[in-house]
Amino acid sequence: xxxxxxxxxxxxxxxxxxxxxxxxxxxxxxxxxxxxxxxxxxxxxxxxxxxxxxxxxxxxxxxxxxxxxxxxxxxxxxxxxxxxxxxxxxxxxxxxxxxxxxxxxxxxxxxxxxxxxxxxxxxxxxxxxxxxxxxxxxxxxxxxxxxxxxxxxxxxxxxxxxxxxxxxxxxxxxxxxxxxxxxxxxxxxxxxxxxxxxxxxxxxxxxxxxxxxxxxxxxxxxxxxxxxxxxxxxxxxxxxxxxxxxxxx
Amino acid sequence: xxxxxxxxxxxxxxxxxxxxxxxxxxxxxxxxxxxxxxxxxxxxxxxxxxxxxxxxxxxxxxxxxxxxxxxxxxxxxxxxxxxxxxxxxxxxxxxxxxxxxxxxxxxxxxxxxxxxxxxxxxxxxxxxxxxxxxxxxxxxxxxxxxxxxxxxxxxxxxxxxxxxxxxxxxxxxxxxxxxxxxxxxxxxxxxxxxxxxxxxxxxxxxxxxxxxxxxxxxxxxxxxxxxxxxxxxxxxxxxxxxxxxxxxxxxxxxxxxxxxxxxxxxxxxxxxxxxxxxxxxxxxxxxxxxxxxxxxxxxxxxxxxxxxxxxxxxxxxxxxxxxxxxxxxxxxxxxxxxxxxxxxxxxxxxxxxxxxxxxxxxxxxxxxxxxxxxxxxxxxxxxxxxxxxxxxxx
Numbered sequence: 198x199x200x201x202x203x204x205x206x207x208x209x210x211x212x213x214x215x216x217x218x219x220x221x222x223x224x225x226x227x228x229x230x231x232x233x234x235x236x237x238x239x240x241x242x243x244x245x246x247x248x249x250x251x252x253x254x255x256x257x258x259x260x261x262x263x264x265x266x267x268x269x270x271x272x273x274x275x276x277x278x279x280x281x282x283x284x285x286x287x288x289x290x291x292x293x294x295x296x297x298x299x300x301x302x303x304x305x306x307x308x309x310x311x312x313x314x315x316x317x318x319x320x321x322x323x324x325x326x327x328x329x330x331x332x333x334x335x336x337x338x339x340x341x342x343x344x345x346x347x348x349x350x351x352x353x354x355x356x357x358x359x360x361x362x363x364x365x366x367x368x369x370x371x372x373x374x375x376x377x378x379x380x381x382x383x384x385x386x387x388x389x390x391x392x393x394x395x396x397x398x399x400x401x402x403x404x405x406x407x408x409x410x411x412x413x414x415x416x417x418x419x420x421x422x423x424x425x426x427x428x429x430x431x432x433x434x435x436x437x438x439x440x441x442x443x444x445x446x
Numbered sequence: 447x448x449x450x451x452x453x454x455x456x457x458x459x460x461x462x463x464x465x466x467x468x469x470x471x472x473x474x475x476x477x478x479x480x481x482x483x484x485x486x487x488x489x490x491x492x493x494x495x496x497x498x499x500x501x502x503x504x505x506x507x508x509x510x511x512x513x514x515x516x517x518x519x520x521x522x523x524x525x526x527x528x529x530x531x532x533x534x535x536x537x538x539x540x541x542x543x544x545x546x547x548x549x550x551x552x553x554x555x556x557x558x559x560x561x562x563x564x565x566x567x568x569x570x571x572x573x574x575x576x577x578x579x580x581x582x583x584x585x586x587x588x589x590x591x592x593x594x595x596x597x598x599x600x601x602x603x604x605x606x607x608x609x610x611x612x613x614x615x616x617x618x619x620x621x622x623x624x625x626x627x628x629x630x631x632x633x634x635x636x637x638x639x640x641x642x643x644x645x646x647x648x649x650x651x652x653x654x655x656x657x658x659x660x661x662x663x664x665x666x667x668x669x670x671x672x673x674x675x676x677x678x679x680x681x682x683x684x685x686x687x688x689x690x691x692x693x694x695x696x697x698x699x700x701x702x703x704x705x706x707x708x709x710x711x712x713x714x715x716x717x718x719x720x721x722x723x724x725x726x727x728x729x730x731x732x733x734x735x736x737x738x739x740x741x742x743x744x745x746x747x748x749x750x751x752x753x754x755x756x757x758x759x760x761x762x763x764x765x766x767x768x769x770x771x772x773x774x775x776x777x778x779x780x781x782x783x784x785x786x787x788x789x790x791x792x793x794x795x796x797x798x799x800x801x802x803x804x805x806x807x808x809x810x811x812x813x814x815x816x817x818x819x820x821x822x823x824x825x826x827x828x829x830x831x832x833x834x835x836x837x838x839x840x
Binding site: 247248249268269270271272273277283284285286287288292295296297299300301302304305328330344 | 694696709710711713714717718721722725726778779780781782783784785786788
């Protein structure tokens with residue numbers, strides 16, 4: 198069953214499109230890695246999926262609906278962890294969780310039950326009444342992660358999740374992702390850390406200059422590049438070189 | 447050497463431009479008018495009081511304490527910036543030339559404050575002491591000399607101690623300055639000169655400690671940042687300063703307000719907007735300031751028409767400014783992704799603005815309760831706020 202479906206999506210900020218003819222799917226319970234260099238179009242792709250940018254062509258369906266069809270259903274189907282944490286300076290950690298719970302229609306009991314577990318997992322129980330100005334970068338990231346996992350949506354969209362987190366934080370995040378996957382949720386994760394992506398992702402989408410260069414499981418990718426036993430790093434470097442050669446030819 | 451002069455010059459020009467940009471707004475804003483009124487009223491009261499001032503009033507002590515305390519706060523304006531700790535490092539030996547200019551500017555830019563305080567006190571000195579005119583002018587000259595010492599000493603102390611324990615230095619200088627002014631006004635120039643020698647000795651000892659020490663960039667950067675931040679905060683009362691992250695305070699006393707916001711999907715934005723308003727200094731103090739001005743006018747002006755016009759204008763300003771501040775869509779916020787109705791934020795802001803206009807009406811009315819016709823005031827405030835809310839754009 199397809200959760201997220203992008204069909205021929207072209208778009209960007211200005212008239213010159215950053216992403217072109219992008220098509221890919223994410224199935225139920227799948228963890229998909231979105232891999233690309235700086236400027237390849239990862240963040241732009243994510244902005245189109247969360248709906249802060251609208252595609253110029255093509256369409257994006259989440260649980261079968263586009264943002265235009267049914268805004269409420271579309272928006273309650275995903276939660277988003279941005280690359281740089283975006284918090285309300287005027288809300289405490291506890292209030293961030295409460296606000297998120299309200300927005301996604303959770304009742305107070307569910308909020309309490311779920312946040313208790315998350316706070317413990319991310320070791321933030323003692324900081325419930327703190328304001329974000331007192332948090333380090335990693336803690337701010339944890340607040341975003343907890344808010345996202347509080348909602349229990351069918352799709353998680355996670356942009357560069359590992360930057361700024363300490364090793365324990367990274368492990369907690371991976372554990373949470375695994376657990377949600379087992380429960381049937383899908384995850385789209387963009388990252389530069391290729392070894393982690395290779396280890397944890399079911400499928401990989403290689404993005405280069407705004408287009409999907411290759412996608413599939415590690416086995417598929419090795420076959421496509423004709424490089425058995427290659428790591429994702431090797432494949433990635435091979436892909437960029439190939440592109441350079443094409444340009445110079 | 448020439449090099450350092452140019453660095454200072456370009457920085458100084460940039461700084462003056464920046465200050466001027468905001469000064470324009472400060473002198474044309476609504477608070478400027480209030481200042482003029484307050485100064486006028488204060489001056490009138492002061493001149494009335496001078497007519498009846500008792501002859502044994504301790505004018506010398508009072509002036510010495512006020513001016514002495516003002517003198518103690520002589521923070522240097524160095525215009526040092528964060529990248530300097532990296533880029534100016536190779537120029538360490540040339541930095542004294544730069545700081546000389548900085549100290550000079552600090553002296554001239556701050557001199558007016560203690561001088562004005564002293565000049566304001568001259569009528570008092572004439573009224574209650576038998577000081578001659580020349581003695582009073584000697585006092586003024588002393589204030590100028592003391593300002594110079596305070597500026598150079600504070601700079602050298604901060605340099606030598608890298609910003610540590612500045613309070614010790616300030617208390618020392620405050621005491622010395624107070625005693626110096628008091629002595630010169632009561633015992634004359636000869637005895638007062640002792641304090642000048644003390645200041646000189648203090649300065650020499652610090653200069654010796656400064657020699658050979660590296661520039662305490664970190665401290666000066668922080669000092670500059672705080673100073674500019676204070677200026678921007680102040681300017682922000684009159685105009686919108688971009689990039690100024692408003693400071694946040696919990697104001698725990700007002701936590702009870704949130705109690706009646708139900709835990710429900712439809713109240714998400716209300717939950718957020720009420721907290722944003724109460725805890726963001728910019729929004730909260732804007733409301734408080736405009737309400738306070740309205741309250742003071744309503745309490746003391748007994749021409750109805752003036753009160754009504756001012757109160758209406760302030761209700762209009764409160765509603766309009768807060769509406770724009772809370773509905774601006776500049777930065778990305780997470781609530782833009784929430785699965786809630788798009789107009790929920792606008793409805794929440796409307797609700798907040800109605801509540802605070804009622805609170806404003808109550809406060810202003812209570813302050814005007816001794817005036818006849820006071821019951822017209824709340825009607826005006828609430829109607830003007832409601833009309834502003836409905837008729838303004840967005």
